[in-house]
Amino acid sequence: MQVLDWSKVDFTQGVKITPMKENQSVKEILITLPKEGVLSEHKAPYNIGVQVLSGEIEFGVQGEVLVLKALENIYLDTGVLHHLKGLKDSIVRLSLYKV
Template identity: 40%
Template sequence: MQIDNLLENIEYGDKKPAIKIIVDNDFTKEIRIVFRKGQEMKEHKTSFPIVVEIVRGLIKFGIEGKPHNLKEGNIITLDPSILHDLIAQEDSIVRLTLHKSDQVSRVMNVIKE
């Protein structure tokens, strides 16, 4: 059993979004990504399906070049190999659910670029 809270101990990155692994078990990987207004994750794609939930804030979520404004409470699912990007329109918290076979290091590499 594990209990954690997406809204506690929030730490913002100075120049890039801050990533924290919340759950990494036999079933799933849950990641919290904290954005300051204007921070982004440049266009990228995954090899596995993902689920993205906007926990707090407003994110411009680009899907193959088409922007979608996602607000608190919105959930979006993406199939593998779909190009997407995220830009925080205000300070935001995002929950990313990865397939168990996906790698957290892949997500970390996206914010390093």
Template identity: 40%
Template sequence: MKQSSLLKNLEYKSDRPAIKVLFESDFTKEIRIVFKSGQSMQEHKTGFPITVEIFDGELNFGVNGEVHHLERGDILALGPLVPHDLTAVTDCIVRLSLAKGDTVQRVIGVTQNVD
């Protein structure tokens, strides 16, 4: 069994979203992304499917140029190679589930390319 917490040891960065690997299972990599209101991740895509859960807060999630307003408790699945971007409307905690073949470094790279 592997266990972690979405709420313990929260760290908000002033200049970009904060990424923390919660754990890796045999099938996925579970990541927490913590946004301050107004922070964003520019449009990007991955070669693998992802699942995104809004654990707390509100987020605008862009998919192929269309913005979807997501709130606490919302969850979505996105297929591979779908362009998407994220902008926090409020302080926000996001759980991101990556396929085992995807890399955490890719996600970190997206947060480092901020405007």
């Protein structure tokens, strides 16, 4: 058993991607996304879940721009292009589902 603390972040360092836990079925990643910070359009090699733990982000996917607020999430299939932008200082949990 392992307890993960998702709250220890420093927004002054810009966008930061921190692997938190990985096993054969899932990889959990902490994304620190400061206000105006951007993760340019990209795609993931697995199905993903993106959950905003705190703050607010712009999430662009398939020509649509969504605003995700704290405790909201979205799921995407493998290979779907998307981007993220911090509308507020935000803590984001990225889950990659490898199976």
